[in-house]
Amino acid sequence: MSDGRFFQTTKRGEIHELKEELHSANKDKKKEAVKKVIAAMTVGKDVSALFPDVVNCMQTSNIELKKLVYLYVINYAKAQPELAILAVNTFRKDSLDANPLIRALAVRTMGCIRLEQITEYLVEPLRRCCKDQDPYVRKTAxxxxxxxxxxxxxxxxxxxxxxxxxxxxxxxxxxxxxNSVAALSEISESAGKNVLPMNENTISKLLAALNECTEWGQVFILDAIATHTPTSARDAESILERVTARLSHANAAVVMSAIKVVMRFLDRITNTETIRSLQRKLSPPLVTLLSAEPEIQYVALRNINLIVQRRPTILATEVKMFFCKYNDPVYVKMEKLDIMVRLASERNIDQILMELKEYATEVDVDFVRKSVRAIGRCAIKLDRAAERCINVLLDLIETRVNYVVQEAIVVIKDIFRKYPNRYESIISALCENLDSLDEPEAKASMIWIIGEYAERIDNADELLDSFLESFHDETPSVQLQILTATVKLFLKTPSSTQDMVTKVLKMSTEESENPDLRDRGYIYWRLLSSNPEATKQVVLADKPTISDDSYSLDSSVLDRLIDNIAMLSSVYHKLPEAFVTRLRTVQKGEYEDEEEEEEEEDKVARLRQEMKEGPAYESDEEDERDRDRDRDRDDESSGGEPTDLLGLDDTTTTTTPTAAAPTVPQQMVLNADQPGQKGQRGLKVAAALTRFRGSIVLQMTFGNMSQMPLSGWAIQFNKNPFGLAPGGPLQVQDLAPGQTATASLPVTPNQLLSNNPPAVPLILQVAVKTSLDVFYFNVPVDFGVLLVEDDSTDKDTFKDLWARIGEAKQVSVMAMAPQPLPSAQCIQTLAAVNIKLVAQRAADTFDSLYFSCTTTNRLVVLAEISLQKSGNGVKVVTRTEAGPLIPLFQAQVAKSLTLQRTG
Structure with a gap:
């Protein structure tokens, strides 16, 4: 199939020619025909009409031809379930063939067809193959x-x-x-219960097979052994004695699975010397993984990050292996920085600081920032090394590199919090760089330092006054720090700063639209006017010391991630149920719901099966009754008259039935009557993008306005911000002149392609190819269609994510509603477009509603919507890590709530 001639552009009448060739008596010609069919299927052409003809080719002794036919059957069995039954007898016959390769191939193919109609015929051949004399057949079974x-x-x-x-x-x-271990493990995961008996007898059998099977077989066995809980320390030691040999394997996956077993069983061993010996054995393989290609390095580093959190002594003497190389990718460098800080100790801190100081002179700004931040983390982690860390930071400040200076100021603020009244002598050096600050976090940190140590800064009032000139232009975080620092300054030197504090309080309470700033301003004002001494106790109270816990995981989470070493969750540093849909379903106990249990990659195929067009899917009496009820309901809603969306003659219109597709309003996107459009050459199109059973679906209605029949349908999307792409081929019947047909196409999303803000409103540029021409049109896209229904953000997650994103990535807009907007109506309206309420808070003049939504590619948007009680005012504050989503979200909220933006 590597011959390119099979993939050349096809011509009209090819299906008929292939049908004749498939029935040829010449075996070579028949094989060539099957290859052409497979090639057409590979490039997305619909060759399902040849199903009976291809199935007839199964009766052959040529194993190459048989494999090709089996491949075709697997691909089209779901589209032709009745015809797939015709192949069952051949499968059963092949399962008795003298050639073990054919026996295994028959059973494998029947298992891949995934039709319940086939399963009953698979039982006996499968049971027979499980006891086959050939091991290849048994492992396939x-x-x-x-x-x-x-x-x-x-x-x-x-x-x-x-x-x-x-x-x-x-x-x-x-x-x-x-393979038996792999099958039992997969069944255990699907069933939500353990069906793999891990006792001493089973462990003994698995360890015996470990040395002789392939590398991926070793991975399956090691992962199964990792789920075993040894009954005693001696049992754990005997198992580890045979597993540790895998630590020197050439395959990184085998090494990581062996490390997982060792990490799991170390907790069961009580002998200190044995633990020390095993930890020494773990160090070389982990270091060896760092010499592999960058992708493997990254996975290894993410797992090492977990390992050193649990047992830092394993790599305590290997910190040099984590020094960054000049040609390391940035994602590898970032992980190495984290691990270096975790391994930092009194013995190696000087080496680490020299490295970090060198990194701060690199050209990659993000890497430089994280290097400076790492120096601060080392200072917070190691009390005795704090002064050396500060000296390095001062050297970096003297470089006068803007982003280095600003990051250093942010870090020094944290060091002041950790070690109050110890390193204030460096404040003067910080104040010299006040004019170079242009980032909100750096400004806020410097203002905090000025307010906290105002009594030690001679011109603290002048420094703060310089920030007041641009108070309204600053971000909310900077405004809050200016307010607090001014109040601190007033409490320490009330005689000379009374006018300044009054000015700041007025700007915060009377001129600001930020509710947080206003609330804090009112609190300070009331405290100062009622009891200044109590205000000092509140505002100038001792701060709790901080520690370097910004990257630490909860112990229970860390334990579970250690159990999942070499799995995706250990790379994400997230529990499996946080991102695996199938596992989340199993944990809920919803094993009966087949749709929720299926793998993500089967989702598109299943959706097409449910929406499949044609009479073959209308055989069940219950489905037929449902369709009758739907037709009756449609007739009642339209006054009993048939609806012709494209305005063609009713007497010549035939619409392909879509059994399960939802009914949504479609817009005319290609009109033959509109000048300048390609519709003049023969095609009308109405379309709508909607959600159906948790997936995105493009519904289209085509009308043939030409004088020729239309066939050979295909579809393609232009590049778009969400990476929307067709989830399968476009299946539309041949259209005679004057006819219409409907189609429902699953659409798969991908990650955002760029950080450039997408156009608002968002559109999907579509090209449809027919036998007549290629037609282009734009389909409007509502942001709500790109949001999942199962957004599970709770209050705690919302608070953490809101704080982590920060005000630097926040956008606020003011708007007016046509009339006062009740909270209940706002909640219900936004829920209809999958923007879910997380919490709400009522105040005297407004209600604050907190919403969350998640896109299909798992990007989260958070929002605070404040509704004015005595008027029509609405304020929408949006935060998200993905900045291009903000205008789309705001446009969706404005459209749903019919808001008119005012600022």
Missing amino acids: AICIAKLYDISPELVEDQGFIDILKDMLSDGNPMVVA
Whole structure:
């Protein structure tokens, strides 16, 4: 299939030619025809009409041809379930073939078809293959049982296949054992219960197979052993003695799985010398992984980050291995910085500071910032090394590099919090750089230092007064610090700063629209006017000391992540249920819901199956009754008259039925009557982008305005900010002149392609190819369509994320509603577009509602919407790490609530 001639552009009538070639008596010609069919299928052409003809080619002894036909059957079985049954007899016959490769191929293919109609025919061949004399067939059958469980769990349990898999753990072939372990592990994950018996007898069998199976078989076995809980320290030591040999394996996955077993079992060992010996064995393989390619380095570093949090002594003497190389990718450098700080101690701090000082002269701004921040973390972590860290920071400040100076000031503020009244002598050096500050965080830090140590700064009032000139132009975080610092200054030197504090309090309470700033201003004003002494006790009270916990994980979370070393969660540093849909469903106990249990990659195929067009999907009586009710309801809503969306003649219109597609208003996006559009050449299109069962669907209605039949449909999207792409081929019937047809196309999203703000309103540029021409049109996209229904942000998550994003990435807008907007109406309206309420707070003059939404590519947007009680005013404050989402979110809120922006 590597020959490019099979992928050349096809011509009209090719389907008919292929049909004739597939029935040719010439075996070579038949094989060539099947290759052409597979090539057409590969590039997205619909060749499902050839299903019966291709299936007839299964009756052959040529294994290459048989593989090609099986590949075709797997791809189109869901689209042609009735015809797929025709191939069952051949599958059953091939499962008895003398060639073990054909026996395994037949069982594997039946397991991949994923149709319940096929499963009942698969049971007997599968049971027979599990006891086949050839190990290749047995190992294939083991994996097939896991595939069958995904389709019909009850059938697997009723037919005793799980017990068969347990018996196969005693097989003499190590690959059969490894595949049986893999199948049982997958079934355990799907079922939400452990079906893999991990006792001494099983462990002994797995360890015996460990040395002889392939590297990926070793990964399966090691991951299974990691779930075992040793009964005693001696049991743990004996297992680790045989596992540690895998630490020197050439495959990084095997090494990481072996490290996971060692980390898990170390907690069970009581002998101190044994623990020390095992920790020494862990160091070389971890260091070796850092000489691999950058991608493997990154994964290893993310796992090492977890390991050193649990057992820092493992790599305590290897800190040099984490020094950054000049050609390391930035993502590797960032991880190395974190680990260097974790390994920092009194013995190696001088080496680390020299390295970090060198990094601060690099050209990558983000890397430089994190290097300076790492110096501050070292100062906070190590009391005795704090002075050396500060000296390095002062040297960096003297470089007068703007972003280095500003990051150093932010770090020094934290050091002052950690060590009050110890290093104030450097404040004068900081004040010399006041004019170079232009970043909100650096400004806020410097203002905090001035206010906290105002009595030690001779011209503190002048320095603060310089910030008042641009008070209203500053970010909320800087304004809050100016307010607090001015109050501190007044409490320390009340005689000379009374006018200044009055001015700041008036600007904060009377001239500001920020509710946080106003609230704090009112609190200070009332405290100062009622009891100045009490104000001193509140504002000038001792601050609690801080520690370097910005990157530390909760112990319970860390334990679970250690259990998942070498898994995706150990790279994300998130628990599996936080990002794996299937696992989240299993933990809820919703095992009966097949739609929620299926893998993400099957989602698009399942959606197309549910929305499939054609009479083959209308055979069930219940479905037919549902469609009758839908048609009756549509007739009633339209006054009993049929609706022709494109305005064609009713007598010539035929619409392809869409069994499960939702009904949404469609807009005319390509009009043959509109001058200047390609619709003049023969096509009208109405379309709408909507959500259906948790996925995005593009619904379209096509009208043939030409004098020729339209066929050969295909679709493509232009590049767009969300990476929206067709989730499958466009399936539309051939259209005669004057006819219409509908189609529902699943759409898959991807990550944001750039940080450039997308156009508002957002549009999707679509090209549809037909036998007549290629037609181009734009489909409007509501931001709500790109939001998931299952946003699970709670109050605590909202607070943490809101604080972490910070005010630097916040946008506020003022708007007016047509009439006073009740909170309940606002909540209900935004919930309809998947913007969910997290919390609400009522005040005297306004109600504050806190909302969260998550895009399909897992980007989170947070918002605070304040509704004026005595008027129509609405304030929308939005925060998100993905800045380009903010205008889209604000436009969606304005559209849903019919708001008119005022500022």
